[in-house]
Every structure is written in C-alpha cells, then in structure tokens.
Amino acid sequence: MPDTDVCFLPAVELAQLIRNQKISVTQVIRAHLDQIERLNPKLNAIVTLTAEQAMEEASSADRLIAEKKPLGPLHGLPVAHKDLFLTKGVKTTFGSPIYKDFIPQIDSLPVERLKKAGAISLGKTNTPEFGMGSQTFNPVFGATPNPYDLSKTCGGSSGGAAVALATGMVAIADGTDLAGSLRNPANFCNIVGLRPSVGRVPNWPEQLGWYTMSVAGPMARHVQDVALAMSVMSGPDDRSPIALDSPGSLFNRPLARNFKGCKIAMTLDLGGLPVEPEVTQVIESTRSIFESLGCEVVDAEIDLAEAGEIFMLWRAWRTELRITPLMAEHRGELKDTVIWNAEQGLNITGPQLARAEAKRTEFYQRMREFMAQYEYLVLPVNQVLPFSIDLDYPREINGVKMNTYIDWQKTAYYISAMGNPAISVPAGFADSGLPVGVQIVGRHRCDFEVLQLAHAFEQLTRFGLRRPLICDV
Numbered sequence: 001m002p003d004t005d006v007c008f009l010p011a012v013e014l015a016q017l018i019r020n021q022k023i024s025v026t027q028v029i030r031a032h033l034d035q036i037e038r039l040n041p042k043l044n045a046i047v048t049l050t051a052e053q054a055m056e057e058a059s060s061a062d063r064l065i066a067e068k069k070p071l072g073p074l075h076g077l078p079v080a081h082k083d084l085f086l087t088k089g090v091k092t093t094f095g096s097p098i099y100k101d102f103i104p105q106i107d108s109l110p111v112e113r114l115k116k117a118g119a120i121s122l123g124k125t126n127t128p129e130f131g132m133g134s135q136t137f138n139p140v141f142g143a144t145p146n147p148y149d150l151s152k153t154c155g156g157s158s159g160g161a162a163v164a165l166a167t168g169m170v171a172i173a174d175g176t177d178l179a180g181s182l183r184n185p186a187n188f189c190n191i192v193g194l195r196p197s198v199g200r201v202p203n204w205p206e207q208l209g210w211y212t213m214s215v216a217g218p219m220a221r222h223v224q225d226v227a228l229a230m231s232v233m234s235g236p237d238d239r240s241p242i243a244l245d246s247p248g249s250l251f252n253r254p255l256a257r258n259f260k261g262c263k264i265a266m267t268l269d270l271g272g273l274p275v276e277p278e279v280t281q282v283i284e285s286t287r288s289i290f291e292s293l294g295c296e297v298v299d300a301e302i303d304l305a306e307a308g309e310i311f312m313l314w315r316a317w318r319t320e321l322r323i324t325p326l327m328a329e330h331r332g333e334l335k336d337t338v339i340w341n342a343e344q345g346l347n348i349t350g351p352q353l354a355r356a357e358a359k360r361t362e363f364y365q366r367m368r369e370f371m372a373q374y375e376y377l378v379l380p381v382n383q384v385l386p387f388s389i390d391l392d393y394p395r396e397i398n399g400v401k402m403n404t405y406i407d408w409q410k411t412a413y414y415i416s417a418m419g420n421p422a423i424s425v426p427a428g429f430a431d432s433g434l435p436v437g438v439q440i441v442g443r444h445r446c447d448f449e450v451l452q453l454a455h456a457f458e459q460l461t462r463f464g465l466r467r468p469l470i471c472d473v
Contacts, residue, residue: 003031007168008467011077011225014171018065018076025061025076029054029120032078036122036169039470042150045163046080047141048091048124054078057120072118073232080170082158083124084131085111085216086205090121095129095138097333098326109204109240110174110216110233117232122170126160129335130322131176133405134184134382135392136160139333145389146188147468148434152386155185161219162189167471171220172229178214178315180382180412183424186219187381187437190464192454193219194226194423195416197445201233202240207321209241213314213416221464223425223455227251230447250448255455260294262453265374270411271301274397275383282428282436283380286457290378293456302370302377304414307363310356311417312404313348320345337392337405360417367418368444376453377441380411381424385434411439421447425454426463435463 006014006028017023033051040046061076085108086092093099107115115121126136126144136159137143144159146152147166154163158175162185165173175182177195186193194217201216203209218229228251235248268283269275287297323342326334371377387394393405402408415422420441427438438457442450458464 003034004168004471006031007035008221010222011171011220012222012228015074015077015228019071021065025058025065025120026055028076029058029078029122032122032169035167039167040169042470043147043163043167044142044144045125045160045167046123046169047083047126047160050090050121050123054120054122061118061120072116073228074114074172075118077119077171078122079114079119079172079174080122080125080161080164081111082161082173082175083127084176085174087111087121087124090124092124093140095127095131095140097139098330100140106205109202109237113233114174119172125158125164125173127157128159129338131157131178131181132319132338132341133157133393134180134409136185143389146386146434147470148190149386149432150470151389152434153188153389155188155386157181158193158219159185162186162191162193165189165191165219165221166468172225173219174216174233175219176214176216177416179311179406179416180409182217182219183381183412183422183437183439184409186424188386188435190426190435190437190466191219191221192223192226192423192425192458192464193217194230194447194451195421196230196234196447197244197421198419199240199242199244200421200447202237202243204237204239206240208318211318212242212419213311213318223451223458224255227255227451244445251451253448255452257452257456258294259453259456262295262376263374264290264295264297264376264378265300265370266297266378267299267301268380270379270414271303271305273383273410274400275380275411276385276397278385278430278432279380279383279436282430283438286378286427286438289457289460293460298374300374302367304363304418306359307414307417308410310360310363311413313352313356316341316344317348317353318345320348363418367420371420371443375443375449379439379441381437381439382409383411384408385430385432385436415439415441420444421450423450423454425458427461428463429466
C-alpha cells in the first residue's frame with residue numbers, strides 16, 4: 001500500500017491492520033512523518049515535531065505485538081496534541097512568546113489517556129495565542145493556512161490539529177472547545193470535531209476545576225474514529241470535580257441506528273443571526289439528506305441571544321484570571337484581543353455573575369424543553385466561510401458589524417453556553433471549493449447519540465473523503 005494511502009486510512013481500520021500485523025507500527029509512523037516532511041512546510045500545522053521519539057516508540061510498539069503483549073485500543077496510531085495541552089518533556093508554548101521555551105513535567109489528561117491507549121505522538125499542533133480566537137496564528141510559530149485554499153484561515157483554535165488531519169499527517173488529534181474551537185476548524189477543514197458534554201473528557205490540570213464552558217475532545221477524519229478516541233479520552237477521573245461517571249466504553253457500541261421518525265429541528269440562522277448565503281445554501285441542502293435517513297425535519301427556532309451575553313461574561317471572567325497576572329510584566333507580548341478580553345473581566349461584578357448564572361439556568365430549562373420536542377438541533381457551525389488568513393477576524397457579515405473578535409461564531413458559542421454536546425461533520429462545499437460543515441446538537445449529555453446521527457449523515461454523503469488538492473501535489 002502506498003504511504004499516502006496509509007496516511008488517509010480511517011483510524012479504526014489502521015488500528016486493526018496493525019493489530020493483525022498487516023502493517024508494522026514503524027511503517028505507519030514513518031509514512032506519517034514523511035507526509036509531515038512533505039506538506040508541513042507549506043501548512044505549519046505541526047509546530048513542534050517529535051520524530052525521533054516517535055520512531056523509537058514505534059519500534060517498541062512493534063516488539064509488543066511480536067511478543068503478543070496486551071495492546072491498547074490506539075496501539076501504534078499517530079496522533080498530535082494541541083499546543084495548549086501539557087506534554088511531559090515536550091515544549092508547550094500556548095502560542096505565546098511568554099512560554100516559547102516552556103517544557104512541562106506532566107501530561108494533560110487527554111495526552112495521558114491517548115498515550116496509555118497506545119497512541120504515538122508526532123508532536124504539537126498550532127493554536128492561536130492562549131487558544132483565543134478562531135484564526136490560528138501566533139507570534140511564536142506564525143499562521144496555519146487552510147489546506148483547501150492557502151490564502152484562507154483554517155479556523156481555530158484547534159486549527160493546526162484540523163489541518164494535520166485533513167492532510168493525512170495524523171490519524172487522530174485532540175483539541176479544546178470554548179467558543180467553538182473543536183467545531184470551527186473542523187468545519188473549515190472538512191473533518192469531524194466533537195464538543196463533548198461538560199465533564200465527559202475531564203479537564204486536568206485545570207485552574208478552574210468547576211468551570212463548565214471549556215471542554216477537551218477529539219478530532220478525526222471519520223465519525224467512527226472520533227468515537228474510538230472518545231472511548232479512551234472520556235471516563236471518570238477524581239482529579240476533576242465535574243468529571244462524569246460514565247465509562248469510555250460507552251463509545252465502543254455500534255454507531256448504526258434506524259432514524260425513521262426521528263424529529264430534527266433545523267435553523268439556518270439561530271433566530272436571525274447574519275449568515276453568509278453560501279453557508280446557508282449548504283446547510284439548507286442537508287435537509288433532504290436527513291429526510292432520506294427517515295428523519296422528520298422541522299423548521300424551528302429557539303431564542304438563545306441572551307445566552308451569548310452570559311457566555312461572554314464567563315469567558316471574560318476566566319480570561320481575567322489567567323491573563324491579568326501576566327499583563328504587568330508581559331503586556332507587550334500579548335495580542336490586543338487577549339488584553340481586551342482580560343480587561344473586560346476586570347469590570348465584572350459579583351451581582352452580574354449571579355444574575356448571569358440565574359439566567360443561564362433559565363436558558364438550560366428552555367433548551368431542555370425545546371430538545372424534549374426534537375432529538376437533535378441542526379444548524380451552521382459558523383456564520384462565514386473560511387476568510388482571509390491576513391484578517392484576524394471578520395469585521396462584518398452581510399453588512400452587520402461584528403463588535404468583538406468572536407461575534408462571527410455565535411452559532412457555535414451559544415451552544416457552548418448551553419452545555420449540550422455538538423459535532424461538526426462535513427456537509428459540502430461552496431462554489432469556491434471551500435468546505436462547509438453542519439453542526440448537529442444533541443440532548444443534554446447525549447454524546448453517543450450525536451455521533452450516531454453524524455455517522456449516518458457521513459455514510460450517506462461521504463463529503464469528508466474529498467482531500468485538499470495540496471495532498472496530490
């Protein structure tokens with residue numbers, strides 16, 4: 001099998017080939033490192049490469065197979081870790097010059113679990129400074145372009161991960177999602193990104209152990225590979241006070257399901273948000289696909305506008321805690337939007353947060369009642385197509401001014417505020433050839449059910465099989 005074909009095999013299939021000794025781990029890792037060497041200079045997706053260490057681990061992995069030792073479910077699979085996750089002995093910069101030489105002595109929990117499952121890390125993936133903003137650029141490593149059009153952004157903040165997957169550099173990647181950072185780059189790069197339920201993949205180490213907006217999760221080229229990653233990344237851990245008790249083995253069940261009679265609510269603009277026509281056109285085209293699966297698709301709106309205000313308050317509060325201690329000594333090394341968001345947090349009062357949390361509880365009940373009528377909510381992931389890589393964020397959509405650097409992704413962060421699991425799955429392409437994903441939102445804590453509908457949609461459409469042209473150059 002040609003090396004490039006190896007690089008695009010589904011992770012589930014690749015893991016089985018390794019286990020059955022149809023291909024060696026050394027061959028797999030070498031093929032992916034060759035792909036990185038060939039494409040990464042143009043894409044800047046992998047920003048810290050651990051090639052030598054990966055090859056040593058591949059040799060050890062092959063010995064375990066030869067000795068018939070027990071193997072983890074991801075044995076020998078090449079992965080990469082977002083440069084926000086701590087990686088023991090490997091540089092972790094957070095995309096900030098303040099941490100450009102920082103080498104942690106522990107692994108973040110997602111890294112720890114992927115390693116334990118037998119995955120082999122090829123390095124770190126690019127992210128915006130402190131993961132803030134859905135355009136992947138930073139002063140340490142520069143920008144990561146979209147593999148479908150190098151003049152456009154790949155999104156963010158898990159942008160390097162999305163590009164690495166889209167171009168066959170890794171089989172599975174990890175990421176985080178506060179305002180859409182697992183969904184947005186998946187949407188822009190024609191791959192799959194799941195925002196799990198809060199606590200499904202425990203956050204550790206975490207300064208704010210009870211914080212419920214930001215989650216960690218997996219990305220891959222196929223929904224079944226996301227489920228495979230969730231089977232090892234999810235599960236309880238007493239280091240996180242909000243970790244769910246459900247075991248990761250829940251995600252080992254078959255994804256196939258009969259959707260006859262399943263009710264889906266579809267919204268093209270989430271109650272009047274500006275959405276570019278090309279995005280609307282692709283999302284509208286998914287209606288017939290869901291109907292062909294047996295679903296009943298109903299045009300339905302839920303007003304979540306105030307949920308956005310709640311989200312922005314809690315985002316600013318969190319940013320202030322993390323960034324303000326750095327501002328006294330390193331203000332000149334922080335980008336303007338990070339400083340702005342931290343300073344917004346300085347002005348928040350206790351009564352504001354109390355009322356915001358009370359309002360958020362009201363919205364949870366509103367969302368619960370809405371989702372009792374519909375098993376799924378389908379909508380755009382983001383309101384725009386991938387925009388210029390030279391633009392830090394869109395200033396307007398359809399003539400509507402964007403007041404902040406993340407206003408253009410309200411269709412993503414309104415859902416974050418509610419805490420429901422949500423996935424971006426490839427849904428088609430605009431006339432320009434740029435990818436568009438569809439966002440599927442499930443009921444509270446129904447992550448597996450989200451994967452089931454995404455899998456059924458993916459199997460019927462196969463949009464995710466279309467590779468970027470850069471892979472064939």
